[in-house]
């Protein structure tokens with residue numbers, strides 16, 4: 001029997017560095033939403049790639065840049081802690097922007113937090129620069145940090161992405177797969193669906209509330225006519241929030257549901273029937289288990 005491998009890879013980089021584009025390419029399906037908006041996601045699994053006998057689970061580390069309030073502070077710490085907990089860290093740098101102040105700040109943090117975790121430098125968007133400039137940039141960045149490896153890629157065009165994936169496949173530790181193979185395809189879809197709804201809630205509601213709610217996809221049913229029925233629960237932290245999320249006569253949740261359904265249907269390229277329920281789960285923010293589900297460490301919020 002061949003030995004399986006599995007591990008977590010943290011993708012970090014400034015907004016717009018190309019994390020989503022790279023993920024989509026490596027995961028081989030459109031499982032992470034390419035967005036021009038900054039900071040729409042929480043720390044979470046963004047996609048799973050299978051390469052040979054290796055299962056590579058990509059995690060996102062948002063919230064690194066703009067900490068606010070309790071959950072956010074927790075997220076910032078979690079983001080760096082999460083990165084260090086990963087088996088490999090990939091730092092994405094944009095070739096044409098080089099070592100920006102933002103990139104320097106990330107490198108300073110890596111020095112503090114990365115510990116023994118291997119960090120690979122991934123210079124992305126190489127289609128935008130000349131090769132001489134690339135070499136100089138690679139030298140400059142490698143002088144700034146002791147990267148385990150350097151890759152030069154174009155996530156959009158696909159250059160260098162196979163080499164990177166091969167390397168990751170042998171870099172993650174030996175061990176059983178973290179997710180059953182038959183769930184790998186389904187799991188990201190459920191998360192994407194939840195993420196889309198959460199984004200619509202965020203856009204629609206007062207800014208305090210979205211931080212205190214979570215969306216879970218409870219059921220996913222494929223129908224014979226090619227459509228999908230998706231049942232989701234919006235969990236709010238306080239009874240008072242339920243009314244706000246529902247809106248007068250259920251108008252708010254209806255509008256959110258319509259917007260989310262339309263986006264999900266467009267994303268999947270087929271009809272979707274989306275059913276949203278709002279439930280109160282008091283103190284869900286304080287449930288360590290929930291934090292852990294998001295890849296966050298509950299204790300960090302108290303620091």
Ligand SMILES: Nc1nc2c(ncn2[C@@H]2O[C@H](COP(=O)(O)OP(=O)(O)OP(=O)(O)O)[C@@H](O)[C@H]2O)c(=O)[nH]1
Nearest residue numbers: 015016017018019020021035037038125154155156
């Ligand atoms: N020219 C070029 N553009 C790229 C490449 N990779 C990504 N892009 C573009 O860069 C922009 C940002 O890409 P995303 O993948 O959304 O970046 P991100 O890091 O996920 O961004 P956030 O979600 O904001 O953190 C998009 O317009 C992509 O099309 C590349 O290799 N070459």
